Amino acid sequence: MPAPTISSAAPAAGVRSLWPVLLCWLAVALDGYDLVVLGAVIPTLVETGALGFTKASVTTAATLGLVGVGIGAVTIGPLADRFGRRKTLIGSITLFSLLTLAVAFAPNATTFIVLRFLAGLGLGACLPTALAFMSEHARQGRSGTAMTRMMTGYHVGAVLTALLALWLIPQLGWEAMFVIGGVAGLLTVPAMWAKLPESQAYLRTVETEKVRSSEVVRGRLLWVSLGLWAASFCGLLLVYGLNTWLPTIMGAAGYSLDAGLGLLLTLNVGAVIGLLLAGRISDTRGNKQTVVMWFGIAAAMLALLSIKMESSLLVYGAVLAAGIFVFSAQVLVYAFVSHLYPARIRGTALGMSAGVGRVGAIVGPFLGGTLLTAGLAYPWGFYAFAGAAVVALLALLTVPAHPDEATGV
Numbered sequence: 001m002p003a004p005t006i007s008s009a010a011p012a013a014g015v016r017s018l019w020p021v022l023l024c025w026l027a028v029a030l031d032g033y034d035l036v037v038l039g040a041v042i043p044t045l046v047e048t049g050a051l052g053f054t055k056a057s058v059t060t061a062a063t064l065g066l067v068g069v070g071i072g073a074v075t076i077g078p079l080a081d082r083f084g085r086r087k088t089l090i091g092s093i094t095l096f097s098l099l100t101l102a103v104a105f106a107p108n109a110t111t112f113i114v115l116r117f118l119a120g121l122g123l124g125a126c127l128p129t130a131l132a133f134m135s136e137h138a139r140q141g142r143s144g145t146a147m148t149r150m151m152t153g154y155h156v157g158a159v160l161t162a163l164l165a166l167w168l169i170p171q172l173g174w175e176a177m178f179v180i181g182g183v184a185g186l187l188t189v190p191a192m193w194a195k196l197p198e199s200q201a202y203l204r205t206v207e208t209e210k211v212r213s214s215e216v217v218r219g220r221l222l223w224v225s226l227g228l229w230a231a232s233f234c235g236l237l238l239v240y241g242l243n244t245w246l247p248t249i250m251g252a253a254g255y256s257l258d259a260g261l262g263l264l265l266t267l268n269v270g271a272v273i274g275l276l277l278a279g280r281i282s283d284t285r286g287n288k289q290t291v292v293m294w295f296g297i298a299a300a301m302l303a304l305l306s307i308k309m310e311s312s313l314l315v316y317g318a319v320l321a322a323g324i325f326v327f328s329a330q331v332l333v334y335a336f337v338s339h340l341y342p343a344r345i346r347g348t349a350l351g352m353s354a355g356v357g358r359v360g361a362i363v364g365p366f367l368g369g370t371l372l373t374a375g376l377a378y379p380w381g382f383y384a385f386a387g388a389a390v391v392a393l394l395a396l397l398t399v400p401a402h403p404d405e406a407t408g409v
Contacts, residue, residue: 019195020137021146024130025153026188027093031127032157033181034100038062038116040165041174050174051109061113063362068120070358076125077216077351081344085133086198088347092129093185093192096122101182104175124358128334128350135338135346136201144287144335148279151331155271201343215345216352223398225352228337230395231295232357234388235330238298241364241385242267242326245372246319252378253308255315263319270323278328279335287339288401291332292393298325299389306379306386329392330357336396340403 038061045053053061072092080088099119106112131147138146161177168176216225250263282290301322309315334350341349367384371377 020133020197021150023188023192023196024089024134024137025150027089027126027130027153027192028150029153029157029160030093030097030181030185030188031123032154033161033184034096034119034123036158036161036165037177037181038065040162041169041177044169044174051106051112053109053112057109057113061109061116064113065116065120066358066362068117069124070120070355070361072121072124072355073128073351073358074124074355075121075351076129077345077348079125080129080132080347080351084198084203085129085136085347086192086196089126089129089133089196090189090192092122092125094122094189096120096126097182097185097189099182100178100185104178104182124355125351128354129347131334131338131354132347132350133199135335136199136343142283143338144282144290144332145279147335147338148275148282148328148331151328152272152275155268155275155327159265159268204343216341216348221341224340224400225349227395227399228333228340228349228353229356231291231333231392231399232330232353233360233363234392234395235295235333235360236357237360237364237367237388238302238326238385239330239364240361241368241388242322244365245368245377245381248372249368249377249381252372263316266316266319267323268327270320271327273320274324274326274328275331277324278332282332282335286401287332287336288396288399291329291336292396294325294329294332295389295393295396298322298329299386299393301325302382302386302389306382326389329389333357333392333396336399340399342403 038058042058042062044050045058046055076088076092096119099115099122103112103115103119106115130150134146134150135143164180165177168180215221246263246267255263278290278294301318304318305322309318334353337349337353338346368377368381371381371384
């Protein structure tokens, strides 16, 4: 099959337009929607016994959905490097949107679980492809800012979904949440087909270089990849662990339930603030220096939360600070990956990092749940999460700061 040429992309003027930025932001917002949607409908599924669901089967649905996301992230990279960012992103959104819509019409719990797993494959493919595109679309020296700003869509999507669920589920039932998610994705596809150009960096690469996805785990890059995968694992362990268990852990510390939910919202507000700050600092001070600093401060903030504070202002301030550093630290890992790997294998590298990270997304809630069951959620939950941030920091210290040091070229 002949390689695509630069002339096959959208007009050059469109490459720097706002359309790619907006469309990739929307793609990531759909990912954020999925982060919350199952958690939003689980209480209804369990309380009503809809489709025959029990507590055990909804746990299976949640876990297998994340497994699908991880598999999708790992397997999509070579396809994005072979067929391009544009087609891969459009295909992944089409796949998970159709399957998410189908979930609303599942006749039983088993079908629901299978559809969630299959939708996860497409969803997992979406994020690393969008990250690869945005890193290559950004102006030189601004990829960190571009990627972190795009990831604000993840948290905006999550917050809007939670608010939507409060109104929609009592009015129209749990099925409406999946209908809206699926339809929103399908409405995005025609706009992407019309307005999303192919990555110019990808087009230049396929004309001059042969794609060998296995390079990610060969030679010097093997050790680079291992360090980045460890950081990504720990980063998503923190993101999903805190989003799942923060209200419960704060309740175990003696704070009220309402305060716990307010602190969860504060955590995610901090995440958006952190994303707006982190990319700009990374572009100015360097990827490695910034991401190492970010995980270090995240560890300190999480350890601080283990101390019972009498002042509400101090508690909210500490949680806000934790949100600023914890969530954006994970995105800075992606920016670091994009910086270190050449364009010909960048999609594979991002997909592998995201896929390994998704394993952390499963381990984080499990770890929090285990500590809660053992009666150790407070303060040991915060110590465990702080420890994960330290492990990420140490792993990143083993990774070189510049592409030539990583590849030996």
